[in-house]
Amino acid sequence: MSETRQPPLLFQQIEPGIVLAGRYRILSSIGKGGMGFVYAAQEESLGIKRMVAIKVMPPQMMMDEGLLRRFREEIKIASGLDHPNIVPIYSLGEHHGVYFYVMKLLDGATAYQKLHKDGPFAEAEVRRLIAPIARALHYAHSKGVIHRDVKSNNIHISVDGFPTLMDFGIARGAEASELTLPGQVVGTAEYMSPEQWYGEVDGRSDIYSLGIVLFELATGQLPFRSKHTFELMKLHQEVPAPSPRSVAPQISPALERLILKCIAKDPAARFATAQLVAEALESPYDPNEVSAAVEIVAPAADGGEAPLSGSHTLLQESPVAELTGADKKVWHLCVQADEAYASGQIDVAIKLIGKAGKLSPDSNQVATRRTKYTKMKELTEQILARARKKLADGYPKQAIVDCENVLRCIPSPSAVALINQAQRQIAEAEKLVEKAQQLRAAGKIKAFTKSIAAAQRLNAELEYTSGTAIRPRPQPVKAPKPVKKKTGPPIFTRARVIGLSIFIAVVVLVLGIKPGLLYLADSRFIQNTEDSLFLSPASAYQLYKISSFLGFNAGQAEERLRLIQLKAKNHYVNQANQAVQSNDLGLAVEMLNKALKHDPTDAKLRDTLDLLQAKYQVQKSIGK
Structure with a gap:
């Protein structure tokens, strides 16, 4: 402890x-x-x-x-x-x-700040700035240090254009494997390698993150974007990255190849060292080189050609006019599949690409599409299933956020339908609250209570403050049963609880309710142990909650409650960390649920819990 x-x-x-x-x-x-x-x-x-x-x-x-x-x-x-x-x-x-x-103290700005002020960097500037950063990473790796948080906001560019790598504050020795909670993983989700999500990092993980930075600076956007950490994990681990040249055609094919090698899913497919990345960035290249890849195009309304929206796939083949027989059929099937995918019809796209696969089993373009469509279908189905559950549990706003994340990836009709349903649910809950206010004004307290309860079932995040507060209840998260059952006597015996209750009653009777409660709460707080602060039935946390509810010195009580909740949250997060280290994921999930009770608004901690639960389910399914 x-x-x-x-x-x-x-x-x-x-x-x-x-x-x-x-x-x-x-x-x-x-x-x-x-x-x-x-x-x-x-x-x-x-x-x-x-x-x-x-x-x-x-x-x-x-x-x-x-x-x-x-x-x-x-x-x-x-x-x-x-x-x-x-x-x-x-x-x-x-x-x-x-x-x-x-x-x-550095002058200038970060690469992230300059990107958002001036737009994408010219390729020559990208190469000039990032090559020294790659050499700095190679130096750190040679000393046994992994950065773990390489990103554009940690690359500083001085006023005279000198690049510096910052924030080694979360770096670890290469031999370290401990995970640091909260967050389970350390780093910035948009830049993290597939293996970093499970704490398995070496120098090649930093190379992946540097590749994401290269993509970002050269194109002006990240390859994978989502507001939800769990979705970012799935994107980094399973969904192929878009072609940098499909986003920014001015990039040379040489830089595109370099970036895609850095951000390969398999660490073995990346550059072996950051030194090799620096050498590749500094090697001569032809900015006018023409890629052998030809972007898929479809006839536009005016008879010309226009790129298909929603598709970053490239065909390594000749233009359609030069194709014959089966190759031409495959080309047309791929175009139709991309059109279906761009309109949100993933099942149709998968069916079309399946037909193309039968005509050309060894086609890389067909295989790339099949992987992309299948992974996107799995990801969107998972997110929509979570949105439906949130809606059923009374969290329509959270369901809308999930659906909007899906729509950023693909125009899904199911996501649009769920958003409409969630908006209707929010409107219905607001009507019930208005009705409850009228019932309360009429003195019909029982009917008022029923109406408020019905509103909360539809939208648990509603707040009604006219006389009675409806506090947002934490989203229910079912924790799997711990793998290891706790043994030994309970922490608090019945005799101890009875004894504490008698003691509290005596103090309150002698000093009075207000001074008695505050005396007990302050005494427990000053002891500053986990038992006195929040574990004991007569903890400072419980006593301050009562004091705050009764309005006794509410300001100090609320301030100390916040400090106690922070300590309690950290206590349970540490317990979860220890459970992860001993591979007891069931216990880790249980501890994180307790931590969330003290801070239900911590979205990162909730994402950590989602990840742990998913990992625990995988662990159970393979019999570990």
Whole structure:
């Protein structure tokens, strides 16, 4: 069990003028993200002044000794790197419970910022900027360090165009295999390799992420996009990446081949080292080279030719005028399949491509389409099934988000129908709430309660605040039974519960309800153990909830409740992490469900739970 810590200094207290650790004067906030907050600061030590950047750890790390220990180890690894294209880390510090590390302050902007300001990079610029980054990665790999979060926002470009790789704060030694929760996996979902989702990383995983960056900078968009982490995992692992030249035709075939080799699903098919990536980027190329691939085109309304929408597939064959016999039939079947796919008729597309496969069993174009259509069908069916369940469970807004994700991939009629159904369900729930308000005003409390309950069944996320609050209930997630059953006596015996109840009653009778409850709650909070804060039946968490409900010192009670919930969430996440390490996925799922009870709004944690449940089901199905 992780050691407990005092609540840290709140982020809102870190503001310009504050001096951290007696030597770093905060000047301004310059960034924030899931891995912490970044500030510009001036180091004032022994009469020497220099500008630095301070990265402050997120609060969930500061509240947990285990995460702190790992963070220190990872910073120690990163600070040992000395390369001109890696931002140097100077030191690790602590100030009133806030942990931070100090690094060089850079001018300029990140590649992500420049991309969104100026648009896609020219190919020559992409090659010039990313080749040194690839060499920096090769250097880190040679030292046994895997970055794990290579992305455009971690590549900094100075005002004079010098590229630097940043944020080795979550790097690990190549021999490490531990997963870090929450999130189960570490990295940024849009850039993560197929194997990284399961924590199986080596240098080739960083090469995959660098390939995604190359695709993004050269085309102006990512190859795989979704708001849902689970969908991104499936896309990276199963769906072929689109051709970069189908998105940005100005890219040379040489760069396209390089990018596709970097982002191959199989690590063995990628470049063996980042050094080879750098050499490929720096090698001579012909910007006027013409690819042997010809994009599929279909007759346009005006008699000309227009690319088929929704299809990034390329035919490695001659134009249709030069085809004869079976080859021409295959070409037309592929065109018809692409048209069906682009209009959302996946089953029709699969049927057509099946006919093409019978005529040309060895055609790469047919095989590529078959894989693409089949994987997309599986993915959309999974997402739509989840949307239907959310709708049935009373979460129409979440169902709409799922359906919109499907529509971003393909114009599915089923997704449109589900969105319409969800919108009708939301409207019906709102009508029931209006009816409930009228019933309440008329004094018909029983009918009012029934109407509100019916509204919540349709939309559990509704809030009714006129006298009675309807709080969004956490989405029910059925956890599979743990693989290993817990043994031994229960944590809280009946005698202990009775004894605590008597003690609470005596304190309340002697001091009065308000001072008694607050005295007990404060006492349990000051003890600052997991038992006193949230595990015990008479925990500070339970007592503050009662105090808040009764309106006793509600402001302080709510603030301390938030701190306790954060600690409780971290406790159960750590338990889940330990269960994952021992391959007890059933117990890990159970612990994450408990963590979600303390933070039902944590979408990333919910995605982690979805991934663990899917992995647990696979584990059960193969008899592990």
